[in-house]
Amino acid sequence: MNIGIIANGPRDAIPSLSRFGFIDVWIGVDRGTLILLENKIKVDIAIGDFDSVAKKEMDFIKDNTNQFELFPVEKDETDLELAVAKAMTFRPNALYIFGATGGRFDHTLVNMQLLLPIAKEHIKAVIVDTHNYIEMTLPGTYTIEEDMNYENISFIPISKHVLGLTLTGFYYPLIDKKIEMGTTLTISNKLIRKYGTFSYTEGILLLVKSCD
Template sequence: MLVFVVAGGELPEPQRFAPFARAANLVIAADAGYDHLLAMGARPHLLIGDLDSISPTALADARRAAVPMETFPTEKDCTDTELVLREAVRRGATCVLACGTFGDRLDHTLANVLLLASPALRETDVRLLDARQEVRLVRGSVQLRTQPGETISLLPVGGEVRGVTTTGLYYPLSDATLQTGPALGISNVAVGEDVAVRAASGALLITRIFTGGLDATQYLRDLVAPSP
């Protein structure tokens, strides 16, 4: 099940994400993510959060449209983004596309990226995106559909990652060990339309910078296309 999550961080070009809202089986907004969805011409199936950043206009729209809400106190032990990702998993998500998770608050951005390593999300393909890039966490192996020239970076999280082997990258890795800190995996380049990454142990954050920005329609095609 494809779930589209919209958080309340920065999202300069919300219209780029409208195809995700149309294609998803379930759309969930975290607080001010509702405002972003309205800018896409969409509404969520569910609004979650402490409602401290949603605009009065968006909140009035949610109430007028009878959008289901799950509200939480401002003083809590997790962020609104964590709440929506956990709810997506609880409802059976197999893939989650999440936007509005980056912004000018470095602490929130880092917390959202590190959420990908949460045990609660381990069995779900969760991807954080903005208009020009994405990040996902991979254990084992993954096949990426890319455009030539896209920047691909591999960052270990939670300790060293052993046995890293890649194909389709300008700087290939073969049975390499990536350690937290050194930037061995930074700024690689896709040389074709398919990139493969395999790790024998550990977890990798894989970032991808889209050539020309996110094309959500093509992204969805690649999402459902069988691996070569």
């Protein structure tokens, strides 16, 4: 199962949702639910405090959502965190988050950090916008397919260091390399074949595929 969550980020940062027909369950977060409905996508769950929608809009969401969950405005979690927690109950194979970047930087940063507990549950954890595909990874071996939407590929350490990083099929290959947080060594790489692989043995690594 693949789950898509769409938050209330800037609309111009949300890619064409028609590219994501493989998503099985859609969750709308607050006003992000309206974006799904405007794209004629069936909303399985709408969740949040809905403080950014008018009453008429909330009624429209309620009438066009299989499951509606309303939370108080004053709470410990953000609406997106609530949506992630809800998605995790399905035990999906992958969770794709849209509308989580492009606005306030504190929101963008914490939304990226929300990917870590997802990855720790062995669920593919991804944020997608018009310019970036951001995936949180843990030690292991991964295959990357060439994607014309996001040709640049960077690897960013989230932990103090990453050990044993090996890149094959890339313009700049690596073999068993240690990289430290703060290094720019692994920024702006590209595939030289249809597929490449990366692997590492210790640490936390953010895979960022992007376009100019």
